[in-house]
Amino acid sequence: MPRTSKVTDPSYELMDDHEGASLIYRQHGFPSPLVRWHFHKEYELHLIVASAGKVFIGDYIGNFAPDTLFLTGPNLPHNWISQVGPDEVVGKRDMLVNFTDEVLEEGCQVFAELTQLAPLLARARYGVEFRDPALIKESRQLLQRIADSRGMSRLGYFFILMEQLASCDDYQLLSTVTSSQLADEHNVERINRAVDYIFQHYAQDLSQNDVAEHLGMTPTYFSRFFKQAAGRGFVEFVNRLRVSKSCELLAKGELPVTEVCFESGFSNLSNFNRRFLQLKGMTPSDYRSLVTQRLTEQNRA
Numbered sequence: 001m002p003r004t005s006k007v008t009d010p011s012y013e014l015m016d017d018h019e020g021a022s023l024i025y026r027q028h029g030f031p032s033p034l035v036r037w038h039f040h041k042e043y044e045l046h047l048i049v050a051s052a053g054k055v056f057i058g059d060y061i062g063n064f065a066p067d068t069l070f071l072t073g074p075n076l077p078h079n080w081i082s083q084v085g086p087d088e089v090v091g092k093r094d095m096l097v098n099f100t101d102e103v104l105e106e107g108c109q110v111f112a113e114l115t116q117l118a119p120l121l122a123r124a125r126y127g128v129e130f131r132d133p134a135l136i137k138e139s140r141q142l143l144q145r146i147a148d149s150r151g152m153s154r155l156g157y158f159f160i161l162m163e164q165l166a167s168c169d170d171y172q173l174l175s176t177v178t179s180s181q182l183a184d185e186h187n188v189e190r191i192n193r194a195v196d197y198i199f200q201h202y203a204q205d206l207s208q209n210d211v212a213e214h215l216g217m218t219p220t221y222f223s224r225f226f227k228q229a230a231g232r233g234f235v236e237f238v239n240r241l242r243v244s245k246s247c248e249l250l251a252k253g254e255l256p257v258t259e260v261c262f263e264s265g266f267s268n269l270s271n272f273n274r275r276f277l278q279l280k281g282m283t284p285s286d287y288r289s290l291v292t293q294r295l296t297e298q299n300r301a
Contacts, residue, residue, distance in 0.1 A: 023099040023158055025146050030082040030090040037079040037192035042098035043124055044078070045161075046070045047136075047143055051082040051090045054244065056195065057127035058175025059231030061240045063248050069136045071165065073124035074101060076175065077191075081199060095143045097158065114159075120166040127174035135168050177231040190215065191229040194222075202241045203265040208234045239275045242266055246276065250288040257284045 024042070028034050030051060037056065052065040057078045064070075064080055072078045082090060104121065108114045120128075130136060142161040146154050197214050198206065211234070212222035227233045232240070246264040249255055258269060261284075266272035276284050 022103045022155055023097055023146075025095075025097055025143075025154070027092055027095045027147065030084065030093045032093075035080065035082075037077055037195055039075045039077045040098070041074050042100050043074060043121070044070075044072045044096055044098050045143075045165075046072070046078075046080070046094060046096045047140060048080065048093065049095055049140070050093050051084060052248075053080060053082040053084075054199065054241070055080050059177050059237075060127060060174035061237070061244050062129070062174070063244055067133075067136050067140070069130045069139055070174075071120070071124045071128045071130070073121070073127070073178075076125065076127055076178065078127070079192075079195075095140070095147065097143065097146060099158075117162055117166050120162070123171070123173060125178050126176070129172045129174060130165065130168055130170065131172065132168055132170040135164060135170070138164060175231070191226070194226060195230070198238060198241065202238055203245065203263065205267070206238065206265070238265075240279060243276055243279050246272070246284065247280070247287065250284055251291045253288060253292065257288075260284065 026034075046069070048064050048066055048068045050066055052063065055062050055064045055068075055070070055078075057070065057072055058076055070078075080094070082093060084090065101121075104114055104117060130139070139161060142157050142164075145157045146161070149157060194211055194215060197211055201210070208223060208226075209219050211226075212219045215222060217225065223234060226237070230237055242265040246260050246266075249260045249263055250257075255263065261269050261272040264272070266275070273283060276282075276287070280287055282290070
């Protein structure tokens with residue numbers, strides 16, 4: 001069974017290590033105390049460099065792998081959970097930079113060029129995944145330069161990176177709800193427990209009553225609480241998680257569609273096909289064909 005990170009820490013992350021600097025650079029492995037459903041006032045530019053798993057940003061559920069790059073806005077809850085084997089430790093999984101609105105707002109008063117970043121920062125309120133392989137490769141190099149430098153040099157590399165991200169057209173907006181709707185510390189801490197439990201059991205026969213009992217809530221109260229805090233109802237959330245898992249399995253191209261259905265947690269093929277079509281706009285077989293086609297095109301390029 002894959003190992004996931006248990007969450008016991010407070011969900012609001014107070015970053016007190018700015019030390020007078022305009023931005024924070026961090027890198028960490030998995031497991032790590034930083035891997036939890038949390039939010040903070042800083043923007044976060046987040047590059048995965050090792051392992052694969054599930055990403056949760058606002059009400060978005062998706063997959064991540066090495067060389068996936070995300071930008072999240074202030075107070076937008078997020079988490080990346082690696083799916084690794086028992087006792088497996090990933091030494092360096094993430095490279096990330098945190099910075100605040102104040103840095104750029106005050107900077108714009110002096111340097112008019114910084115206003116070019118405004119559309120990018122507006123998109124970040126919903127979470128952004130960048131898709132351009134060349135951009136991601138360059139971003140990794142610039143993040144390493146940020147890691148290896150200090151002072152004005154670090155700030156210079158950061159602005160070069162932000163300018164490239166702002167000009168990128170190959171991206172996907174992720175969450176349909178913003179931080180103002182989700183970033184409540186008490187709710188995030190409880191929803192974290194719910195998401196952690198759902199993540200561990202979604203491939204099994206999991207009911208809303210099971211999660212409500214785990215949290216010590218009545219099913220009716222849990223239903224209301226979960227939709228308000230997660231931005232989606234319980235059934236839709238679980239279906240999205242299962243479809244996300246099925247996309248991962250379909251992309252590998254090893255299992256028949258019927259087995260993918262049951263491995264993802266769906267109890268019957270017709271429901272699986274219906275939910276997949278609803279969320280992806282195509283059948284599972286068409287999705288697998290599309291992935292195969294894109295991989296072939298990339299290998300030819």
